[in-house]
Amino acid sequence: xxxxxxxxxxxxxxxxxxxxxxxxKTFIILFVSTFCLIFLTFSSCKQKNNENNIYDIIxxxxxxxxxxxxxxxxxxxxxxxxxxxxxxxxxxFLKSDKAYPNTPVILNAVGNMVARTxxxxxxxxxxxxxxxxxxxxxxxxxxxxxxxxxxKRYEEAETILWSGLNKNPKYGIDRRSLYANLAVTxxxxxxxxxxxxLLDSAxxxxxxxxxxxxxxxxxxxxxxxxxxxx
Numbered sequence: 001x002x003x004x005x006x007x008x009x010x011x012x013x014x015x016x017x018x019x020x021x022x023x024x025k026t027f028i029i030l031f032v033s034t035f036c037l038i039f040l041t042f043s044s045c046k047q048k049n050n051e052n053n054i055y056d057i058i059x060x061x062x063x064x065x066x067x068x069x070x071x072x073x074x075x076x077x078x079x080x081x082x083x084x085x086x087x088x089x090x091x092x093f094l095k096s097d098k099a100y101p102n103t104p105v106i107l108n109a110v111g112n113m114v115a116r117t118x119x120x121x122x123x124x125x126x127x128x129x130x131x132x133x134x135x136x137x138x139x140x141x142x143x144x145x146x147x148x149x150x151x152k153r154y155e156e157a158e159t160i161l162w163s164g165l166n167k168n169p170k171y172g173i174d175r176r177s178l179y180a181n182l183a184v185t186x187x188x189x190x191x192x193x194x195x196x197x198l199l200d201s202a203x204x205x206x207x208x209x210x211x212x213x214x215x216x217x218x219x220x221x222x223x224x225x226x227x228x229x230x
Contacts, residue, residue: 063105064103064104064105065096065100065103065105065106066100067099067100069099070095070096070097070099070100070103070106071096071100073092073093073095073096073099074092074093074096074105074106074109076092077089077090077091077092077093077096077109077113078109080092081113086113086116086117087113087117089109089113090110090113090114090116090117093106093109093110093113094110096109097110102129102133103133104130104133104134104137104140105137105139107126107127107129107130107133107140108126108127108130108137108139108140108143110123110126111123111124111126111127111130111143111144111147112143112147114126115147115150115151119151120147120148120150120151120153121151123147124144127140127143127144127147131144135167136167138164138167138169138170138171138174138178139174140164141160141161141163141164141167141178142161142164142174142177142178142181144160145157145158145160145161145164145178145181145182145185146181148160149181149184149185149188152188154185154188154189155189157181157185158182158185158186158189161178161181161182161185162182164178165178165179165182172205173211176201176202176203176211176215177202179198179199179201179202180198180199180202180215180218182198183195183196183198183199183202183218183222186198187222192222195222196219196222196223199215199218199219199222202215203215203216
């Protein structure tokens with residue numbers, strides 16, 4: 001329960017928090033169990049209707065890190081992410097990776113922080129390694145695609161995000177996150193009709209909740225051409 005409560009607080013941070021960005025910025029969704037992305041965040045992933053009644057998968061206590069020191073450093077890194085101390089978070093995640101290597105959730109965390117503090121070219125190897133280890137870990141596609149969006153490498157983001165969707169994500173939150181990030185990709189590529197169609201897919205079946213509200217806000221901002229505040 002301690003980790004669940006701690007992770008719940010992280011849901012308002014960061015990629016998945018809610019910076020809906022224009023073409024010069026990034027759109028990342030923060031996930032709370034394992035790793036949580038940086039720029040687009042949600043204070044809660046709980047929905048009150050239909051298929052994804054409560055996204056407990058996001059709050060899963062089991063992050064797959066069995067080494068106690070690695071897990072401690074991972075949780076400490078999440079704490080720093082929540083306080084916008086990304087360099088410190090990166091240092092913690094790197095220590096976690098060294099203690100418990102070849103773990104996709106840790107590699108995603110490192111990749112996101114490297115993209116945040118350095119450059120996507122330095123972050124890509126972590127995402128690529130995560131995909132080689134487990135190509136079915138959907139959040140790698142989300143994180144990687146969102147980071148590529150942030151680096152304005154939209155064609156590459158398009159490929160990665162569609163690859164994630166082609167895996168037929170089990171959980172609605174993952175599928176919706178892929179759609180939302182792809183919407184940013186296509187908006188940046190000036191394919192606005194496609195962008196708004198993907199936003200419709202992201203919110204399909206929802207009528208309330210934080211995710212729905214963020215998508216509606218993003219849709220309104222993109223339609224008006226506004227550049228949202230970070």
